[in-house]
Amino acid sequence: MEKVIRIIVRTLLLGSIGFLGYLCVMSILTPIKFEEERNLREKVVIKRLIDIRKVQVEFKNQKGRYTASIDTLVSFIKDGKVAVVMKEGTLTDEQLQNGLTEAKATAIVRKGNAKEIASFGLQNFRRDTTYVSVYENLFKNDYTLENVAEIFDVPYSESDKFEINTTTYTNASGIPMSLFEAKAPYESYLKDLDRQELANLIDAKNKLDKYAGLQVGSIIEPNNNAGNWE
Numbered sequence: 001m002e003k004v005i006r007i008i009v010r011t012l013l014l015g016s017i018g019f020l021g022y023l024c025v026m027s028i029l030t031p032i033k034f035e036e037e038r039n040l041r042e043k044v045v046i047k048r049l050i051d052i053r054k055v056q057v058e059f060k061n062q063k064g065r066y067t068a069s070i071d072t073l074v075s076f077i078k079d080g081k082v083a084v085v086m087k088e089g090t091l092t093d094e095q096l097q098n099g100l101t102e103a104k105a106t107a108i109v110r111k112g113n114a115k116e117i118a119s120f121g122l123q124n125f126r127r128d129t130t131y132v133s134v135y136e137n138l139f140k141n142d143y144t145l146e147n148v149a150e151i152f153d154v155p156y157s158e159s160d161k162f163e164i165n166t167t168t169y170t171n172a173s174g175i176p177m178s179l180f181e182a183k184a185p186y187e188s189y190l191k192d193l194d195r196q197e198l199a200n201l202i203d204a205k206n207k208l209d210k211y212a213g214l215q216v217g218s219i220i221e222p223n224n225n226a227g228n229w230e
Helices: 002-063 070-079 093-097 102-111 116-121 134-139 148-152 193-209
Strands: 081-088 126-131 163-170 176-185 213-217
Touching: 002 070, 002 134, 002 148, 002 193, 002 213, 070 134, 070 148, 081 134, 093 193, 102 116, 102 126, 126 134
Parallel strands: none
Antiparallel strands: 081 126, 163 176, 176 213
16 A cells, blocks of 8 residues: 555656646746747738838828828729839939939930930930839739738738827927828737737836837827837
8 A cells, every 4th residue: 555655656746847847848938939929920010010101101292191091091002103213324423513413304305306315415314204003013012902901901810900090290390290100019919829928028018118019100209100120
């Protein structure tokens, strides 16, 4: 009987030691695995935020403001046009020193006077403006026209959209400025990972009074549309 008890005690001790060892190993591996997966996912999320910044900047270039409407941005990508200048030839240092500028050279070439063009040495100088779709200009290498709306979906979330906000900011000179921000919280794209590690990450950001997630732009103050990872 005593022999059986000793065997049971030894088995329990070995099991306890093995379990404690497992806990020690996991206490080391869990944070490492969390950070590895976080870094992997954030590369994809950052790519989407950069794409949102691209379309917002082009939208503002044409409309004079940013928009918080995802539907408006999707329509702009699919139906909008952007001017693209096709360049051929460059001005020499001598031409520039003689007062010739890109604008003057373009005007001369557009008039089509062969003698005048030759006198300025602009036979091989061309500046032609064509119009292409916003989609083709910005996103044709990364998305199809059918799935380009996915730009606004937060990767690794179930069905979350990036939160997009806009505002008008008046600077110290009294000049109004259109600002935008787009963001995704950690809870959106990391929610299926270790809950304790996620809670620690969020708590650390909150204590630093920083946004607990990834964000591009700001509606609090101008930041040149920078991302909080940059």
